[in-house]
Amino acid sequence: MTTSVASLPAVFRxxxxxxxxxxxxxxxxxxxxxxLPTLNIVLGAFRNAEGxxxxxxxxKLLTPSIRSAFWxxxxxxxxTAALGCLFGFLIAAAITLGGLPRPLRxxxxxxxxxxxxxxxxxxxxxxxxxxxxxxxxxxxxxxWFGINLYGSGFNIVSFLGLALxxxxxxxxxxxxxxxxxxxxxxxxxxxxxxxxxxxGFQYWRLVALPVLWPSLLGTLALLFxxxxxxxxxxxxxxxxxxxxxxxVLFAQIRGxxxxxxxxxxxxxxxxILLTAIANAIYILLRMRAERWVK
Amino acid sequence: xxERRLWSWLAVALGGLYFLLPLVGMFDFSMRMQRDGYSxxxxxxxxxxxxxxxxxxxxxxxxxxxxxxxxxxxVPTAYFVRLRFPxxxxxxxxxxxxxxxxxxxxxxxxxxxxxNTSSVLPLTGSWWGTNLLILFGYATLSLPYMYRSVDTGLRxxxxxxxxxxxxxxxxxxxxILTVVILPNVFVSVLSGAFLTFAIVIGEYVFAALLxxxxxxxxxxxxxxxxxxxxxxxxxxAFAITWACMAxxxxxxxxxxxxxxxx
Numbered sequence: 281m282t283t284s285v286a287s288l289p290a291v292f293r294x295x296x297x298x299x300x301x302x303x304x305x306x307x308x309x310x311x312x313x314x315x316l317p318t319l320n321i322v323l324g325a326f327r328n329a330e331g332x333x334x335x336x337x338x339x340k341l342l343t344p345s346i347r348s349a350f351w352x353x354x355x356x357x358x359x360t361a362a363l364g365c366l367f368g369f370l371i372a373a374a375i376t377l378g379g380l381p382r383p384l385r386x387x388x389x390x391x392x393x394x395x396x397x398x399x400x401x402x403x404x405x406x407x408x409x410x411x412x413x414x415x416x417x418x419x420x421x422x423x424w425f426g427i428n429l430y431g432s433g434f435n436i437v438s439f440l441g442l443a444l445x446x447x448x449x450x451x452x453x454x455x456x457x458x459x460x461x462x463x464x465x466x467x468x469x470x471x472x473x474x475x476x477x478x479x480g481f482q483y484w485r486l487v488a489l490p491v492l493w494p495s496l497l498g499t500l501a502l503l504f505x506x507x508x509x510x511x512x513x514x515x516x517x518x519x520x521x522x523x524x525x526x527x528v529l530f531a532q533i534r535g536x537x538x539x540x541x542x543x544x545x546x547x548x549x550x551x552i553l554l555t556a557i558a559n560a561i562y563i564l565l566r567m568r569a570e571r572w573v574k
Numbered sequence: 575x576x577e578r579r580l581w582s583w584l585a586v587a588l589g590g591l592y593f594l595l596p597l598v599g600m601f602d603f604s605m606r607m608q609r610d611g612y613s614x615x616x617x618x619x620x621x622x623x624x625x626x627x628x629x630x631x632x633x634x635x636x637x638x639x640x641x642x643x644x645x646x647x648x649v650p651t652a653y654f655v656r657l658r659f660p661x662x663x664x665x666x667x668x669x670x671x672x673x674x675x676x677x678x679x680x681x682x683x684x685x686x687x688x689x690n691t692s693s694v695l696p697l698t699g700s701w702w703g704t705n706l707l708i709l710f711g712y713a714t715l716s717l718p719y720m721y722r723s724v725d726t727g728l729r730x731x732x733x734x735x736x737x738x739x740x741x742x743x744x745x746x747x748x749x750i751l752t753v754v755i756l757p758n759v760f761v762s763v764l765s766g767a768f769l770t771f772a773i774v775i776g777e778y779v780f781a782a783l784l785x786x787x788x789x790x791x792x793x794x795x796x797x798x799x800x801x802x803x804x805x806x807x808x809x810x811a812f813a814i815t816w817a818c819m820a821x822x823x824x825x826x827x828x829x830x831x832x833x834x835x836x
Contacts, residue, residue: 298747299658303666306651310669310717313710317684318676324687370585378582388586394812394819395593397769401778401793402811403596405804408797410599417595448596451589509677512778516794526679533683533783541687548680559675 322552324545337546346528346543350550353508353525356439360446361503365496367447368454375455376462389459392452399449404516407445411436437518445517446510450503457502461495461569498565505558508551525551597812604805616806625792626807633789636705637774640712641767644720647713649763652724653755656733670721673714682711682780704784711780716770723769727762728755761829765822772818776811 328334341347375385410416413430421427435441465488473483489496511526520527525547532544607615620626648670655662673681689697689707697703736758740750756763778790793811797804 299654302650302654302747302751303659303662306647306666307669309647309710309713313685313714314669314672314676314681314717317681317688318672319684320687321680321684367589371589374582374585377578378585379579380582380586384586388589390819390823391593393822394816397772397819398812398815400776401790401797402776402808405793405797405808406596406600406812409603409805409808410596414603416599416602448593451592505675509679511677511679512790512794515778516797519798526677529679529683530779530783533679533686544683548683551677552675552680555677556675559671 318552321545321548324542325549328542337542338549340540340543341546341550345523346547349523349528350525352439352523354554356443356446356524357504357507360443360450360507361500363443364447364450364454364503365500368451368499369458369496371451372455372459372462376459377465388455392455395452396449396456399510400512401516403445403448404513407441407448407517408436411441411444437521439522442514442517442522442524445513446507449510449513450507453503453506454499457499458492458495461492465491492569494565494569498562498569501558501561501565505555505562508555508558600805600808600812604802604809607802616802617809620796620803620806620810629787629789629792632787633775633777636709636712636788637771639709640716640774641770643709643713644716644766644770645763648717648720648724648766649756649759650751652721652728653733653751656725656728657737666721670717672717674718678715679779679783681714682783685711686783698784704786708780708784708786708788711784712770712774712777715773715777715780716766719769719773720763720766723762723766724759727759731758761825764825768818768822768825772815775814 325337326333326335328336341350371388374380375388408415411418411429411434415436418429421429436445469487469491470483473487478486509526511530514522514524514527515530518527520531529544529547529551532547604616605612605614607613607619651666655666685707686698689695689703691699697707733755736754737750740754745754776790776793777788778794780786781788781790782794793804793807796807
């Protein structure tokens with residue numbers, strides 16, 4: 281019995297088989313360098329050194345030093361996400377609805393593209409040069425206004441300093457994401473609201489914000505994940521003096537501090553869990569937000 | 575309306591202050607190496623440092639190789655998914671998004687556990703293996719940017735008709751991909767490539783944990799040991815990021831003028 285090529289399921293026809301060779305390298309690559317490494321960490325978090333299934337590693341996350349590291353990380357990420365959303369929203373609103381000249385809007389969007397990618401080591405250096413002990417603004421405040429920044433307890437190597445630095449990539453990311461959403465607000469909605477007698481505040485409370493809130497909350501979640509995974513900026517800024525979760529994991533991998541690889545797995549697993557939840561919230565809310573944008 | 579414009583200017587002005595001061599500060603600091611006034615001494619010292627030349631050169635080569643690997647992986651995948659396997663699309667989209675979801679430090683931790691010297695594939699044991707591993711790692715980090723820009727590019731062309739036209743003229747798959755598809759999505763590929771370059775050139779976590787002598791760890795080392803040079807390095811890094819973004823805008827604008835209006 282002969283089977284003609286055409287009667288085979290589409291997937292087995294020669295041409296289709298060839299196409300599989302086109303996508304196969306990607307899937308092999310993703311499996312080897314993305315899925316397996318992550319799975320290894322996740323599974324490792326639930327096993328002890330003898331390979332038995334256990335919750336012991338996750339339990340160790342509750343030891344005071346690890347717990348406080350996670351707590352500082354969460355606080356830092358929440359704070360910079362919230363402030364990033366707030367200030368980013370104000371800037372985005374100013375350039376979309378504020379009647380500013382168009383070239384300024386484009387310049388700010390371009391700059392946001394640069395600044396949101398200007399994270400890591402160089403960003404930390406820029407802030408040390410600006411707000412460090414001998415930094416530009418520190419000196420400026422002292423010589424021009426007689427304000428002794430470091431005398432008042434400020435230090436760039438601190439929670440506050442780190443938060444200020446993170447905002448440098450958080451705010452632009454918010455601007456980039458929320459500007460299209462603000463531009464999606466139709467003029468007719470506002471006119472309709474005004475013709476029905478709504479004032480500016482009522483328009484925002486009853487029309488604009490209900491349309492925008494999925495975008496706003498979604499971006500908040502994304503910014504949270506963005507700050508939570510940032511390691512290089514924190515290391516270059518603080519060395520390892522500020523104990524946040526990614527720095528603890530970094531030290532753990534290097535083998536400087538703790539010597540329990542399974543605790544490392546557990547820390548990494550907890551980090552994945554938090555960023556995954558934040559990203560899932562972002563994606564879900566984003567789909568909701570797109571209902572209003574055609 | 576006038577009041578609203580006033581508030582807008584205020585918001586932009588305050589934002590401008592916050593965003594410009596660190597740039598001014600970094601620039602100012604980088605010029606202060608000589609006590610008697612502004613000079614480019616820190617830049618001269620940095621650029622003349624053999625360590626800088628070596629690590630920077632290494633990172634540039636690594637970034638270029640990452641881009642090549644990214645193109646080789648993503649262009650055929652995005653093309654065949656669009657042409658033949660639309661059902662795989664959500665899977666590929668999900669996979670290419672993962673590097674944004676999983677923190678890079680976790681990915682590299684996984685590499686160290688899987689590819690260490692006592693594993694089946696002991697990549698971290700040799701010079702070549704480590705370099706390959708970091709190349710693969712950076713290609714992984716570039717997946718989200720590469721896939722999205724290439725896919726956006728493919729959306730603007732009629733993949734099916736172009737393929738059939740090429741096939742009826744006797745082209746095979748490699749020829750279609752390199753001579754027909756790639757030139758058509760070249761601008762999108764370039765956008766992804768510049769973004770990848772900007773990310774790879776100063777990357778620290780992968781390089782530090784895999785013990786690779788690239789630009790990122792060099793910058794951190796300088797940060798711990800020198801005063802003015804780090805600022806000069808930051809200015810250089812900022813200029814590179816800026817250049818990459820400017821090039822993306824440039825190629826995108828260029829493509830708008832050169833593409834045929836439909």
